[in-house]
Amino acid sequence: MSNDDLPETFHVSTDEQLRAVSNLTRHRIMAVLRAEPATITQIAERVGLAKGSSSYxxxxxxxxxxxxxxxxxxxxGVTERYYAMAARQIVLPDPVPGQPDVLMRHAVADLEAAPADGERHVRMAHLRLTDERFAELGARLDALADEYQALSPPALPEASLAFALFRPAARKQGGKESS
Structure with missing residues (x-):
């Protein structure tokens, strides 16, 4: 089965699936399998795990x-299995209020594990946007990510893009909420 035969999306919907993707090691295994099918041994080597841990x-x-x-x-005499992703894209549910955002936690962990002397572009900007501009910017960011993802042949070096556009919680000043 090639990547062309894979379903476009897999929607994580059960607690078992959410627990599976919430683990950083399993997130990194899925990153390996996004590129191409691999055996347990190949996965273990690429992620830096023991074969037993990789298998688990x-x-x-x-x-x-x-x-x-x-x-x-x-x-x-041994059957070697090649594993691949079940879909091209895994879609997680929005985080429940008060729960961590799994995608952003994994993105930050991957950023922290990336070589310090490697090329990277990290920026945070505080904006003031109308609801209309907020929605427009979100759509433009999504379109830009989709455009570059479509231009990403597997032979090129991997790069990760993570972005979060959100309205922060209101901050309290002296017991009162500020706006």
């Missing part, structure tokens, strides 16, 4: 329906 995490992802076996082959 892949089994949890498979049980949750997020990855699947796409081909097998016999090597010296």
């Amino acid at each position: 995490h892949v089994r949890l992802l498979e049980r949750a329906g997020l990855v699947q076996v796409v081909r097998t082959r016999k090597v010296r």
